[in-house]
Amino acid sequence: MRSPKDFFRPLAVGAPAPVREVPFRPSRMIHFFDPGNEKMAAKVPAIAPTVDVLLGNLEDAVAADRKEAARAGLVRTAKETDFGDTQLWTRVNSLDSPWALDDLITLVTEIGDKLDVIMVPKVEGAQDIHYVDRLLAQLEAKAGVTRPILVHAILETATGVANVEQIAGASPRMQGISLGPADLAASRRMKTTRVGGGHPGYLVREDPHADEVAPRATFQQDLWHYTIARMVDACAAHGILPYYGPFGDIKDTTACEDQFRNAFLLGCVGAWSLHPVQIDIAKRVFSPAPADVAWARKVIAAMGDGTGAVMIDGKMQDDATYKQCQVVASLADALAARDPELRDAYAAAEKETPA
Ligand SMILES: CC(C)(COP(=O)(O)OP(=O)(O)OC[C@H]1O[C@@H](n2cnc3c(N)ncnc32)[C@H](O)[C@@H]1OP(=O)(O)O)[C@@H](O)C(=O)NCCC(=O)NCCSC(=O)C[C@](C)(O)C(=O)O
Numbered sequence: 001m002r003s004p005k006d007f008f009r010p011l012a013v014g015a016p017a018p019v020r021e022v023p024f025r026p027s028r029m030i031h032f033f034d035p036g037n038e039k040m041a042a043k044v045p046a047i048a049p050t051v052d053v054l055l056g057n058l059e060d061a062v063a064a065d066r067k068e069a070a071r072a073g074l075v076r077t078a079k080e081t082d083f084g085d086t087q088l089w090t091r092v093n094s095l096d097s098p099w100a101l102d103d104l105i106t107l108v109t110e111i112g113d114k115l116d117v118i119m120v121p122k123v124e125g126a127q128d129i130h131y132v133d134r135l136l137a138q139l140e141a142k143a144g145v146t147r148p149i150l151v152h153a154i155l156e157t158a159t160g161v162a163n164v165e166q167i168a169g170a171s172p173r174m175q176g177i178s179l180g181p182a183d184l185a186a187s188r189r190m191k192t193t194r195v196g197g198g199h200p201g202y203l204v205r206e207d208p209h210a211d212e213v214a215p216r217a218t219f220q221q222d223l224w225h226y227t228i229a230r231m232v233d234a235c236a237a238h239g240i241l242p243y244y245g246p247f248g249d250i251k252d253t254t255a256c257e258d259q260f261r262n263a264f265l266l267g268c269v270g271a272w273s274l275h276p277v278q279i280d281i282a283k284r285v286f287s288p289a290p291a292d293v294a295w296a297r298k299v300i301a302a303m304g305d306g307t308g309a310v311m312i313d314g315k316m317q318d319d320a321t322y323k324q325c326q327v328v329a330s331l332a333d334a335l336a337a338r339d340p341e342l343r344d345a346y347a348a349a350e351k352e353t354p355a
């Protein structure tokens, strides 16, 4: 085990010092594209200003015989594109694949100065993060990268879920964790064939009626509640950020929005967009509503130093609701600084809210 005193030391001579706090940068949607698909890659410069994060995907959904083309495509796209203040991430191949090592070596040495975060799939425990951590430090030192590339883990195996707290705290590089519902379902031997979302068979049924004839209502339950809640706690405990992950039914924009909103309310800061149609859904869901932001600011103003209890519109406010309102207001501030439309919507709602 590393001594806590060494935790923030670089893992290679000449590598940049690790961050002490994960910088909070808006990441409402992590937009996936296949860098080896020329048609999709050509859209990247136009999509970049409309998303918080662009992610060049090298892992699943890229066919085995296209892995090298995807890697080369990502290097080319990164070199040729001005991303402005949109983050560039990548998802490398899993550590047990023949491509992961070349992905890391090529990407850090070629475009390490442009990459903000490397997403590592199928992380099973702290040992996977330690492997990537040391390797990244060596490659950063070799390439002269001056700020540390952060690491994001996908929670998509039963073992990974069992070890999620250790994964979250494995390195100061850890930026966040996303749910990977498809691989996780397979790993757990769940009987779903979907990428995220509910299932009509996973339900509770109301009790029989007295006449024993009237139909009994059923209520679909959320298959992912336990995992998301566990992931959120692990991330919050280690000061890193939780994300929902992908929703595979591209045409069902309503259910996508519902699933994203559940994750937002439980503490996630974003989700993946697999198709352009999901970008605005994530933007809408992961930006607090203007009325909620106005309410939060009203409570903060009324609470003064944040201690004591006051009544606002019939509702008791105290130190804890003050903290909840600060979560909403500080998220709104960070998003408004990036999104002028949202800034105006928040300002308008505040004006309309009586003090
Ligand atoms: C679903 C697909 C095949 C439908 O692609 P399509 O071409 O059939 O769809 P379309 O509606 O006809 O597309 C309309 C236009 O949008 C473009 N387009 C379409 N998608 C994108 C995109 N993402 N970015 C930029 N452009 C995009 C597309 O090229 C087309 O352009 P055109 O009008 O000029 O012909 C396609 O959207 C796609 O490949 N998306 C990414 C899929 C992906 O990355 N999957 C892996 C992540 S999920 C996962 O791995 C699971 C996890 C976590 O590991 C675990 O749970 O275990």
Ligand SMILES: [Mg+2]
Binding pocket: 060, 121, 156, 180, 182, 183
């Ligand atoms: Mg997966």
